[in-house]
Amino acid sequence: MRRIIDSDIIALMARIILAGIFILAAYYKIVDPTAFGTAIWNYHILPTQTINIIALVLPWLEILAGIALLVGAYYRGAILWINIMLLVFIAALASTIYRGLDIDCGCFKAASSAVGPAWDQMNLDIGLLVLALLLLVSRARKWQLANLF
Amino acid sequence: MNMLRQAFVLLFFASILAFGVNSFHPNAIPLIGEYRELTEGSEPVIPPSAAEGDPPFIAINEARSDYQAGSSLFIDARDPSEFDCGTIPGSINMPFEYLPEDSLEQYMDSVLAGAAKEQTLIVFCSGEECDVSLHLARNLQAYGYIGVKIFFGGAREWENFKLEIERRVDCAE
Numbered sequence: 001m002r003r004i005i006d007s008d009i010i011a012l013m014a015r016i017i018l019a020g021i022f023i024l025a026a027y028y029k030i031v032d033p034t035a036f037g038t039a040i041w042n043y044h045i046l047p048t049q050t051i052n053i054i055a056l057v058l059p060w061l062e063i064l065a066g067i068a069l070l071v072g073a074y075y076r077g078a079i080l081w082i083n084i085m086l087l088v089f090i091a092a093l094a095s096t097i098y099r100g101l102d103i104d105c106g107c108f109k110a111a112s113s114a115v116g117p118a119w120d121q122m123n124l125d126i127g128l129l130v131l132a133l134l135l136l137v138s139r140a141r142k143w144q145l146a147n148l149f
Numbered sequence: 150m151n152m153l154r155q156a157f158v159l160l161f162f163a164s165i166l167a168f169g170v171n172s173f174h175p176n177a178i179p180l181i182g183e184y185r186e187l188t189e190g191s192e193p194v195i196p197p198s199a200a201e202g203d204p205p206f207i208a209i210n211e212a213r214s215d216y217q218a219g220s221s222l223f224i225d226a227r228d229p230s231e232f233d234c235g236t237i238p239g240s241i242n243m244p245f246e247y248l249p250e251d252s253l254e255q256y257m258d259s260v261l262a263g264a265a266k267e268q269t270l271i272v273f274c275s276g277e278e279c280d281v282s283l284h285l286a287r288n289l290q291a292y293g294y295i296g297v298k299i300f301f302g303g304a305r306e307w308e309n310f311k312l313e314i315e316r317r318v319d320c321a322e
Contacts, residue, residue, distance in 0.1 A: 030170070031176075032176060033171065033174065033176060033177075033178045034176055034178055037178060037182050037184075038184075038278070041182075041184045048182065048183075048184035049181050049182075051182050051184055052178050052179060052180055052181060052182035053180055053181075055178065055182075056167040056168065056171050056178070056180075057160075057163055057164050057167040059167075060162075060163040060164075060166045060167045060170075061159065061160060061163040063163075064159050064162055064163050064166070065159060068155075068159060074155040074158060074159055075155075076151060076152040076155050076156075077152055077153075077154070077155025077156035077157070077158065077159050078155070078156075078159060079152075080152050080153070080155075080156045081156055081159060081160075
């Protein structure tokens with residue numbers, strides 16, 4: 001088991017998948033911050049005064065964490081953020097399911113007219129969290145920019 | 150500790166980029182947004198596009214009491230597919246985007262089955278992200294229906310308040 005967790009090739013694949021998804025997800029949110037702010041508001045979780053600040057900072061944190069994870073610089077910090085973000089996304093989606101809210105999750109687009117089932121998105125996030133947790137405990141350190149310095 | 154320090158550095162640069170890019174962004178947003186706080190249901194949702202002379206906007210509490218009284222006609226302005234997925238029970242579907250422009254009055258009269266012009270008509274769509282309820286209500290008013298009200302909170306607010314929803318099709322998947 002430890003050998004699988006510490007596998008360099010598995011860690012690399014997990015990094016590419018997580019980084020790709022986080023960077024892709026961030027792009028649409030940066031292009032249309034108004035729609036992303038509205039998507040956050042729809043969850044009815046955060047105080048309204050904080051929504052725009054989060055709508056602005058979160059996508060850039062997703063991009064920077066994705067890039068850092070991919071290239072292997074600020075690697076541990078990036079893994080920490082990706083785990084935290086995934087846990088928050090899962091908790092937010094679970095709360096919409098619990099409260100019976102039928103909202104657009106704002107996950108890959110800032111907003112869309114099609115309302116996707118929250119369960120599907122939560123299952124994807126749980127799968128990603130498994131990869132992120134694997135990277136958190138893995139000792140694999142190959143193919144990282146930090147090794148060059 | 151190293152992990153926390155790195156996480157802080159990433160957050161710091163993300164904040165710099167976020168606020169820096171926002172100041173040049175064509176769709177820049179203010180740091181403190183104007184979002185509606187959730188109410189207890191007594192305040193109507195009124196869209197920014199509302200204009201003087203529009204039919205009155207009603208809160209969920211009023212829509213609910215009208216529904217329970219049973220004397221009002223609820224009109225869902227969304228597409229038939231959305232109407233089938235879940236609507237206020239007993240609503241009539243009048244999809245604004247498919248209205249026949251050349252015979253609008255006859256269409257309205259036939260869908261409303263000859264309802265009196267004074268009949269209370271409560272028009273709604275999904276919620277705050279759609280405005281077809283507003284446009285449909287304006288049209289109904291223009292054709293003489295004087296009892297039109299707009300429930301802009303729509304099917305979503307109705308569902309949020311745990312009120313009954315009529316589903317013709319299971320759209321969960």
